[in-house]
Amino acid sequence: MFKITRFLKAIASIGHGLVVFIFLLFLAVIIRKADVMVKNSIVTTALSTIFYPVQSVVSSIDDFYGKSIENEQLKRENAKLRVELFRAKEGLQELSRLHKLVRFENQWDYPIVTARVVGRNPGRFLTTFIINRGKNHGLKEEMPVFSMRGLVGKISKVEWNHASVQLLVDPNLKLSVMEKRTRVIGFLESVKGRNLSAMIPTNAGVKTGDTLITSGLGGIFPKGIEVGVVDDIHKSDLEVMRYMDILPFQEFSLLEEVFVMQKEPDWIVREMLK
Amino acid sequence: MIWLWIRFPLLFLVAVVMQTTVSKWIRIFDIGPDFIIIFIVLIALRRGPVVGALWGFFAGFALDVYAPVEWLGAHTISMVVLGFAVGQLEERFLTLNLGMKIGVLGLGFFICDIVYYLAVGFERGIVFNLLLTQTLPESLYTMVCGGVAFKFLFEGNLKNKHV
Numbered sequence: 001m002f003k004i005t006r007f008l009k010a011i012a013s014i015g016h017g018l019v020v021f022i023f024l025l026f027l028a029v030i031i032r033k034a035d036v037m038v039k040n041s042i043v044t045t046a047l048s049t050i051f052y053p054v055q056s057v058v059s060s061i062d063d064f065y066g067k068s069i070e071n072e073q074l075k076r077e078n079a080k081l082r083v084e085l086f087r088a089k090e091g092l093q094e095l096s097r098l099h100k101l102v103r104f105e106n107q108w109d110y111p112i113v114t115a116r117v118v119g120r121n122p123g124r125f126l127t128t129f130i131i132n133r134g135k136n137h138g139l140k141e142e143m144p145v146f147s148m149r150g151l152v153g154k155i156s157k158v159e160w161n162h163a164s165v166q167l168l169v170d171p172n173l174k175l176s177v178m179e180k181r182t183r184v185i186g187f188l189e190s191v192k193g194r195n196l197s198a199m200i201p202t203n204a205g206v207k208t209g210d211t212l213i214t215s216g217l218g219g220i221f222p223k224g225i226e227v228g229v230v231d232d233i234h235k236s237d238l239e240v241m242r243y244m245d246i247l248p249f250q251e252f253s254l255l256e257e258v259f260v261m262q263k264e265p266d267w268i269v270r271e272m273l274k
Numbered sequence: 275m276i277w278l279w280i281r282f283p284l285l286f287l288v289a290v291v292m293q294t295t296v297s298k299w300i301r302i303f304d305i306g307p308d309f310i311i312i313f314i315v316l317i318a319l320r321r322g323p324v325v326g327a328l329w330g331f332f333a334g335f336a337l338d339v340y341a342p343v344e345w346l347g348a349h350t351i352s353m354v355v356l357g358f359a360v361g362q363l364e365e366r367f368l369t370l371n372l373g374m375k376i377g378v379l380g381l382g383f384f385i386c387d388i389v390y391y392l393a394v395g396f397e398r399g400i401v402f403n404l405l406l407t408q409t410l411p412e413s414l415y416t417m418v419c420g421g422v423a424f425k426f427l428f429e430g431n432l433k434n435k436h437v
Binding site for chain 2: 017020021024025027028029030031032033034036039040042043046047119120121125127128129130156166170171172253254
């Protein structure tokens, strides 16, 4: 045992730690270059064994601080909601009549699962977080995730008791959106893992302040979930298209609770995912 | 003796807790400090390149687990490089004053981010843009927070205690 320790110390000291450095760098490069399936397996193993319990503790600390602020906000919100409830009751009666009138199909008629955010990416690119609901609660991959304010992302990985949520700001998540006023369809993606940008036809007449909602195309997100507002409009390389900076309705780093819509992807997406 | 073994894991846990909680609360214009980098620089300066690179590996991997799976390994590579590079200035061999340590932290932040952006595979234009709009302000903020941490940890309990 003593010899092994001495041997390791000798190796570590060669070239002022150069051997250890090259070994660790080599290991890191292997992980970086690994196949996505292998990467998924590494992440899943790490999350289920060490990181999930640690993150639960960290999340509780964060939660404790947030509770007092949340309490104040809830009191104000409660008063506001009482007024809105009265209006909503009247509106509901009217809506019920209108539904019958136009045979409105309730596309959002899916069960909702409430989940708490228990893990966050500690790095500066917040693209994923972990929620405390999983297969045991009926969650499956590709299910839409949203909050009171609008779309958050989708489930990217599911374990028995927790799941990873891929946020809208993840550069790998791209979705079809619709401008609420003009009903024109566009394409939303993340820029630099931080900001949202949409590509929309030039002649559509979209202006700053217009609201984007999900278009329902693509088979994952149902139509009509609010995404964000147009903050700025830029010219693109293509004359017929415009790039738009989109301001999401929520600050992703401050999300504490989210809702998962138990909507499975349409059959065509399921076929593509196989 | 036990304290010597658990000191750095405990510091790492504190850094992770601060990164996921405090860092979020003290963000200014969406710019926040990076306590994980402060931790790696602190460890590397105290204990040299081997321990610096090892902790860089563990901390980088911890960050990678929560990053997009396609980018897995990028944080690990950048943090290993950071730990090893800063470890060359180990204070057993060099005497650095507080100002120089903060300077090393800022420089290390830049090195770490450049390696990270390259490892992820961002285009050159985007890398330059990110360095200006994100790395520069965040490194300055981290240097301020790191200065406070170094002041207390280097001149406090950890001073002149080598295992």
